[in-house]
Amino acid sequence: MATKAEKGKDGGDSSLAKKKSRRPQYSRFSQQELPACKPILSPGWVVSIFFTIGIVFIPIGFAALFASERVVEIKFQYDQDCVPAKYKNDMVAYIQSNDTDKTCTRKMPAVSATMKSPIYVYYQIDHYFQNHRRYVKSRNDEQLRGDQNNTADCAPERFANNGQAIVPCGLVAWSLFNDTYKFSVKNKTVEVSKKDITWKSDREKKFSSKVYPKNFQAGGLIGGGKLNSSIPLSGQEDLIVWMRTAALPNFRKLYGRIEEDLEAHDQITIELQNNYNTYSFKGTKSVILSTASWIGGKNDLMGIAYLTIGGTCLFLAICFILMYVLKPRPLGDTSYLSWNRNASGGGLRF
Numbered sequence: 001m002a003t004k005a006e007k008g009k010d011g012g013d014s015s016l017a018k019k020k021s022r023r024p025q026y027s028r029f030s031q032q033e034l035p036a037c038k039p040i041l042s043p044g045w046v047v048s049i050f051f052t053i054g055i056v057f058i059p060i061g062f063a064a065l066f067a068s069e070r071v072v073e074i075k076f077q078y079d080q081d082c083v084p085a086k087y088k089n090d091m092v093a094y095i096q097s098n099d100t101d102k103t104c105t106r107k108m109p110a111v112s113a114t115m116k117s118p119i120y121v122y123y124q125i126d127h128y129f130q131n132h133r134r135y136v137k138s139r140n141d142e143q144l145r146g147d148q149n150n151t152a153d154c155a156p157e158r159f160a161n162n163g164q165a166i167v168p169c170g171l172v173a174w175s176l177f178n179d180t181y182k183f184s185v186k187n188k189t190v191e192v193s194k195k196d197i198t199w200k201s202d203r204e205k206k207f208s209s210k211v212y213p214k215n216f217q218a219g220g221l222i223g224g225g226k227l228n229s230s231i232p233l234s235g236q237e238d239l240i241v242w243m244r245t246a247a248l249p250n251f252r253k254l255y256g257r258i259e260e261d262l263e264a265h266d267q268i269t270i271e272l273q274n275n276y277n278t279y280s281f282k283g284t285k286s287v288i289l290s291t292a293s294w295i296g297g298k299n300d301l302m303g304i305a306y307l308t309i310g311g312t313c314l315f316l317a318i319c320f321i322l323m324y325v326l327k328p329r330p331l332g333d334t335s336y337l338s339w340n341r342n343a344s345g346g347g348l349r350f
Helices: 004-020 043-070 091-096 133-137 141-145 200-206 237-243 300-326
Strands: 073-077 103-107 119-126 180-185 188-190 251-258 268-273 284-290
Touching: 043 300, 141 200, 200 237, 237 251, 251 284, 268 284
Parallel strands: none
Antiparallel strands: 073 284, 103 268, 119 251, 119 284, 180 188, 180 268
């Protein structure tokens, strides 16, 4: 017969075990006993899925290619053509000199087909690494949103020569693109609109309407474009476009829109200011006029990708049909398992 002490001891151990138990309470959810869909991919299902993808993707691919072909685009590279002959061997000196004439008037390639408005004007820069870590970091979004004296992370363009904060600070703003374009057709000026060329969210959320440029391009380094100090940052659309940095070294950015049609064979005259220094890093500059379709600008890659995926799926579907017809086997036949096929060989092989 057990003593009271032993009973107390046993009882204590039992209650302690109950307290220390971490076993979860039983539920159908924790034990994964809820009803679930467990589809079996039979040959019919696999072939149907591949056929469906192919039938859907191939028409989309042809539609995307057709839309891309309808886009009319004119490209003119001017970085070499707009340098005087005597500076061909020292183009950096030409672009950095304040005494050289940067005005350049040239004929662009003739319009190949009617360009319906709006016609988008882009500038393209190649071999420019806007995605460089130190370059991308050299900005202050808090300052752009309203904290004017916050210049953290903006080195080396934080303070002007007078010691005051630069607004907007940082290398991204400092390197603002500053080439300008004027177009004319048959001696008639073609106006370029710069209104609403930025994202609405950028104008309203990222760039404050209460912050104005101050001491901009007043640091120790020679920078790019200048800003009108009487216009708030939310109205500086060229700056907003530029500060959405590109992911790749070859990129286009929107310069403006032409709100009138251009007829086929029209000869466009461009008068530009070749101010931006791409010669130091052997970059190139181009101006592009382009219409747009439902997929955007000229882009054959999207259509080719859809056609490739759709064609591949159709090919696989046909291959599965042939395999199923020429060499069928019952669904779930365990005789095809390796340990069953090789059991007579004296061992398992995987």
